[in-house]
Amino acid sequence: MENKYPKYVTKRAIEGLVKKIKLPAPDEFSQDWEYEVSDSSKVGEFLYAYKNIELNKEEKFALMMIIIASYNDAILEGKVEKSWASSLGIIFLKILIFIRIVFIIGLCWMRMI
Incomplete structure (x- = not known):
């Protein structure tokens, strides 16, 4: 189980992030807690937490979802900071790997139908 990637934000991940980075419970x-707690003004804080706080895979996945939602809001609000670029590059690379895994799983699932 340890080598598998999360498919969704779990209750355990939410509880961990609430405790470790003081997000609202x-x-x-x-519903869709990761979107409820996203905040375009906290992208830098979320990136710092992702890189510097000890998180398990489920917590990293959930925080990644929060970062993406927050960054999207920052883009829409015109609040993107250049200092986020290198950190987001690493995170987006991990996201692309995850998307590829999900895509492959989806293809396998579609062949079963």
């Missing part, structure tokens, strides 16, 4: 009506 989901309430009873939360």
Whole structure:
């Protein structure tokens, strides 16, 4: 199980990020928590946490989702900072690898139908 990549944000990952980087806990009506806590003004903080705080794979995956959503908001709001580029490059490379894995799994699944 340790070598498998997460497919979605888990409750365990949320609990870990709430504790480790002080993100707001989901309430009873939360859905897509990673989008609820995204914040374009905190991209730098999220990148710092991704690189410097000890996180497991599930937590890194969840934080990656938050970073992507936050960065997207920053783009839409015109608040992108050049200092994010190198950190985001590394993260986006990891995302591309993950997307490729998901794509291959999807192809295999489609052949089964």
